[in-house]
Amino acid sequence: MDDLLNDFLAETAEILAEAGGAIIAWEADPADRAQLDAIFRLVHTIKGSSGFLTLPRVTALSHAAEDALDQVRRGNRPANAALVTGVLGILDRLGELCAALGRDGVEPAGDDGDAIGALSDQGPPPDIAVDSSGASPRRDEDLTADLQSWRSIRVPLPLLDSVMTGVTDIVLARNEFARMLRESGANPAVIASFDRLSTSIAGMRQSVSQMRMQRIDKLFSPLPRIVRDLARDMGKKIAFQTSGGEVELDREMMENIRDPLIHIVRNAIDHGVEPFEERVAAGKDITATIAVSARQSGNQIEIEIRDDGRGLSPDALMAKAIASRILTATEARALSPREKLDLIFRPGFSTAAQVTSVSGRGVGMDIVKANVEKIGGVVELRNDEGRGLTILLRVPMTLTIISGLMVRAAGQYFAIPRGAVREILLESGDTVRIDRVGGGELATVRGEQYPLLRLETVLGRGRDHGDDVDDRALVIVRPGQGQSYALSVAAIHDHEELVIKPAAPMIMATGLYAGTTLPDNGRPVLLLDVQGLLAAAAIDASEAGRSRDLSAEADVEADAARNAVQLLLFRDMNARVRGVRLSVIERVEEVPASAIFESAGRIQARIGEDIFPVHAAALPDGNEAFKLLRLYDGNAILCYPIAEVVDIVRLPDMVQPSAAPGLIAGVVLIGGDPVELIDPFWLMEQYGAGAATPAARQPLCRLADDHDGWGENFLAPILRGAGYRVLAGADTSEEAPDVLLCIAEGGEDCRVDGDEVPVIRLRASVAAAGPDDESVYRYDRQALFDALRSRVGGHAA
Amino acid sequence: MMRNLYLIARIADTRVALRSRAINSVVTVGTPVEVPAAPPHVAGLFALRSRVFTLIDPHVVVGLPAAPVSPGQRVIVVDVAEHGYALIADEIEDVCFIDAPETRITGKLLPGWARVADALIEYQGASLLVVDPSNFITLPTLKAA
Numbered sequence: 001m002d003d004l005l006n007d008f009l010a011e012t013a014e015i016l017a018e019a020g021g022a023i024i025a026w027e028a029d030p031a032d033r034a035q036l037d038a039i040f041r042l043v044h045t046i047k048g049s050s051g052f053l054t055l056p057r058v059t060a061l062s063h064a065a066e067d068a069l070d071q072v073r074r075g076n077r078p079a080n081a082a083l084v085t086g087v088l089g090i091l092d093r094l095g096e097l098c099a100a101l102g103r104d105g106v107e108p109a110g111d112d113g114d115a116i117g118a119l120s121d122q123g124p125p126p127d128i129a130v131d132s133s134g135a136s137p138r139r140d141e142d143l144t145a146d147l148q149s150w151r152s153i154r155v156p157l158p159l160l161d162s163v164m165t166g167v168t169d170i171v172l173a174r175n176e177f178a179r180m181l182r183e184s185g186a187n188p189a190v191i192a193s194f195d196r197l198s199t200s201i202a203g204m205r206q207s208v209s210q211m212r213m214q215r216i217d218k219l220f221s222p223l224p225r226i227v228r229d230l231a232r233d234m235g236k237k238i239a240f241q242t243s244g245g246e247v248e249l250d251r252e253m254m255e256n257i258r259d260p261l262i263h264i265v266r267n268a269i270d271h272g273v274e275p276f277e278e279r280v281a282a283g284k285d286i287t288a289t290i291a292v293s294a295r296q297s298g299n300q301i302e303i304e305i306r307d308d309g310r311g312l313s314p315d316a317l318m319a320k321a322i323a324s325r326i327l328t329a330t331e332a333r334a335l336s337p338r339e340k341l342d343l344i345f346r347p348g349f350s351t352a353a354q355v356t357s358v359s360g361r362g363v364g365m366d367i368v369k370a371n372v373e374k375i376g377g378v379v380e381l382r383n384d385e386g387r388g389l390t391i392l393l394r395v396p397m398t399l400t401i402i403s404g405l406m407v408r409a410a411g412q413y414f415a416i417p418r419g420a421v422r423e424i425l426l427e428s429g430d431t432v433r434i435d436r437v438g439g440g441e442l443a444t445v446r447g448e449q450y451p452l453l454r455l456e457t458v459l460g461r462g463r464d465h466g467d468d469v470d471d472r473a474l475v476i477v478r479p480g481q482g483q484s485y486a487l488s489v490a491a492i493h494d495h496e497e498l499v500i501k502p503a504a505p506m507i508m509a510t511g512l513y514a515g516t517t518l519p520d521n522g523r524p525v526l527l528l529d530v531q532g533l534l535a536a537a538a539i540d541a542s543e544a545g546r547s548r549d550l551s552a553e554a555d556v557e558a559d560a561a562r563n564a565v566q567l568l569l570f571r572d573m574n575a576r577v578r579g580v581r582l583s584v585i586e587r588v589e590e591v592p593a594s595a596i597f598e599s600a601g602r603i604q605a606r607i608g609e610d611i612f613p614v615h616a617a618a619l620p621d622g623n624e625a626f627k628l629l630r631l632y633d634g635n636a637i638l639c640y641p642i643a644e645v646v647d648i649v650r651l652p653d654m655v656q657p658s659a660a661p662g663l664i665a666g667v668v669l670i671g672g673d674p675v676e677l678i679d680p681f682w683l684m685e686q687y688g689a690g691a692a693t694p695a696a697r698q699p700l701c702r703l704a705d706d707h708d709g710w711g712e713n714f715l716a717p718i719l720r721g722a723g724y725r726v727l728a729g730a731d732t733s734e735e736a737p738d739v740l741l742c743i744a745e746g747g748e749d750c751r752v753d754g755d756e757v758p759v760i761r762l763r764a765s766v767a768a769a770g771p772d773d774e775s776v777y778r779y780d781r782q783a784l785f786d787a788l789r790s791r792v793g794g795h796a797a
Numbered sequence: 798m799m800r801n802l803y804l805i806a807r808i809a810d811t812r813v814a815l816r817s818r819a820i821n822s823v824v825t826v827g828t829p830v831e832v833p834a835a836p837p838h839v840a841g842l843f844a845l846r847s848r849v850f851t852l853i854d855p856h857v858v859v860g861l862p863a864a865p866v867s868p869g870q871r872v873i874v875v876d877v878a879e880h881g882y883a884l885i886a887d888e889i890e891d892v893c894f895i896d897a898p899e900t901r902i903t904g905k906l907l908p909g910w911a912r913v914a915d916a917l918i919e920y921q922g923a924s925l926l927v928v929d930p931s932n933f934i935t936l937p938t939l940k941a942a
Binding site for chain 2: 172173176410412458459460461501502503504505506507509510512513516517518522523524525526536
């Protein structure tokens with residue numbers, strides 16, 4: 001009887017967890033008949049088993065829930081929140097009863113009228129007699145389905161654990177036996193038969209490992225309920241999704257990440273998801289999404305918890321940390337954005353402005369991180385401030401057997417957990433450079449720098465003389481998120497599946513080892529604690545710090561690049577690579593061939609409303625569009641046709657100048673190839689004259705006394721062409737002219753504002769009237785422009 | 798009475814009576830695997846019946862220089878707090894019941910021995926130190942060596 005009861009309790013606990021999730025899913029989509037049927041079956045199973053065990057309260061409760069669900073199945077009752085709440089209430093009550101049963105062995109006395117009553121609020125009161133007869137045909141088929149899905153047996157966990165331990169010992173004994181066989185030089189028949197044994201042991205170990213595996217669904221199943229209840233309490237609307245439930249995970253690992261996972265989900269609801277108003281203000285859907293997904297990647301399981309809430313604000317975190325005296329303002333300023341985010345993992349940190357009843361219970365992300373790291377996992381944050389936060393838990397699939405990399409140092413073997421190894425390189429390889437700096441060493445692998453630890457040094461041993469220097473290898477180790485270093489070892493041996501057992505406390509206390517293992521050769525091997533090695537070496541392996549250095553370097557470089565000169569490399573129309581200082585390029589224009597035309601002996605380009613000179617000897621062939629570099633000297637624009645832009649590089653300091661001024665200012669070496677440097681000065685010089693000056697302030701010339709229209713018709717165009725704006729007699733303008741051109745001799749207009757505005761008088765005769773005559777002959781273009789320039793300045797020569 | 802069962806052995810150059818409660822067996826070991834950076838009294842690791850044991854050198858515990866482990870070394874295997882340890886023994890004499898009571902240690906011992914010895918016992922006309930094997934393991938580690 002006790003066994004039966006225990007089976008019932010275990011099964012019911014499982015069903016309750018599964019049913020809770022299923023009901024939430026069904027509530028979200030009441031039309032999902034399959035989900036409804038599944039829930040119905042689950043409740044029905046409880047009812048069936050409880051009837052067998054004579055547990056009247058359990059039977060009555062499950063019956064009521066089954067009944068209500070059946071009404072819904074028959075369409076007699078709508079699926080609504082009240083019903084779902086009612087069913088959940090019954091599941092809760094069942095859970096309580098089961099707990100009491102497990103404790104006392106008997107069903108406690110009590111009344112469940114309230115729970116059952118809550119369920120029947122809306123629908124007609126359940127009529128047991130009618131119902132059971134009417135529903136029986138369906139139930140038979142449901143029961144068959146039940147049998148299909150329950151084709152498994154229940155094994156108490158301690159038994160499973162002892163099987164696992166037993167198999168582990170068998171494996172170790174086999175290893176020892178294998179070694180003894182080899183040493184004794186046993187005859188081939190014995191060895192062959194041992195190999196057979198060995199193979200079946202390996203198979204068995206595999207199966208036992210699988211026995212311990214459970215679908216991660218189990219971990220996810222309580223989450224929908226938690227989300228629903230919490231969201232309702234907090235007045236938030238949340239769509240909860242899970243995926244990847246079929247991924248399998250060691251039971252022990254599962255136990256270890258259950259609480260962290262629930263905590264993270266609670267956090268997401270409490271802190272991550274904003275209140276309605278904020279979501280609306282941020283232009284988000286009122287219903288927030290929280291998605292939990294699992295996937296297997298190699299030997300590891302990744303569990304991702306993603307929300308579309310407000311994300312983390314590094315600055316708010318920092319302020320909070322300072323307020324709670326976790327760190328000082330000075331320390332805080334030195335933090336990189338990534339380190340600011342990592343503040344949430346500090347003990348005593350809570351992100352909510354006020355401690356809420358939901359997640360502010362003193363269990364912080366520090367505990368989450370510690371729990372996950374305890375089982376060899378890592379917690380990763382992917383923050384998108386304002387748009388959500390993703391937390392990634394990465395844990396090994398199983399604890400007891402790990403894949404290890406065997407390395408040699410100081411004449412003995414050590415194991416490194418394969419999961420922490422990112423890369424293995426030969427120290428003498430081409431991609432590796434080792435620098436000694438200030439007594440320390442660092443390894444540069446393909447441009448990435450790692451602090452270098454020599455395993456012998458960390459362990460306080462000398463190098464073994466038997467080791468060949470050529471064998472020395474670098475293991476790039478990534479002990480945790482955002483950390484990495486290079487571990488130099490005497491040699492790499494091989495990979496092995498290792499059964500890890502804890503080492504004696506005083507060995508663990510060194511902080512260097514994570515356990516011991518017994519490989520096939522029968523000699524114990526220490527598993528290195530890759531995180532502990534770092535601590536022992538007192539090396540900061542944080543990539544964040546390094547990347548800050550790198551970014552600082554990059555900043556310096558960028559500064560240098562900004563202060564120095566950037567060079568735009570392009571391929572010209574003749575497919576030669578040339579360069580021009582980036583700063584003289586206003587932009588790169590792409591124009592159709594039709595925009596280029598020849599006029600007045602010059603190639604010109606029409607870009608938009610403007611016409612610009614083009615540096616080209618002839619009109620380009622073909623009809624394809626091509627690119628123009630717009631060179632701008634502050635006043636004038638010149639277009640330089642190119643085939644394509646190649647790159648932007650720093651202008652090397654060494655420029656080989658060309659002998660004579662010309663298009664090419666000199667030659668530089670870029671990446672080992674000579675590149676001709678365009679001389680923008682020379683170019684502008686060629687095209688500067690007569691170039692339009694669209695952007696600059698153009699002096700305003702007022703034509704006074706232009707009675708016969710000569711000024712308007714003859715003079716104004718050349719003035720405009722030279723970059724002046726012209727105000728003819730008829731126009732009036734608020735703007736005061738910069739210069740007055742008096743066209744008719746002795747005109748009255750000139751006298752009006754003679755004192756305030758410079759005046760140029762034009763005369764019709766070639767010869768000046770006398771030595772004091774400052775007037776300019778009206779067809780003497782040069783003299784006219786000189787006069788204009790001397791009075792108002794101007795750009796045109 | 799298990800309480801009165803003692804293992805008489807020479808460890809760390811001294812003849813002692815080890816309380817047998819924690820003693821698992823007496824075996825011989827080959828060359829142990831060193832544990833770099835471990836406390837000095839850890840002489841290494843060795844495997845026995847697919848278990849890994851930590852070898853303890855009592856010489857170091859009582860403040861003597863470490864004794865090299867020779868092949869075929871006899872060790873006293875003990876279980877302390879679910880971990881397997883082995884004490885290097887210079888010589889194993891006997892396992893026997895001693896009816897004499899344990900008495901308070903009189904006289905001044907070397908500091909190392911004072912830390913590990915619990916009592917004195919009279920055995921075959923000699924006074925032996927009574928030592929609990931776990932004292933060699935759980936001792937707060939010393940500055941020795």
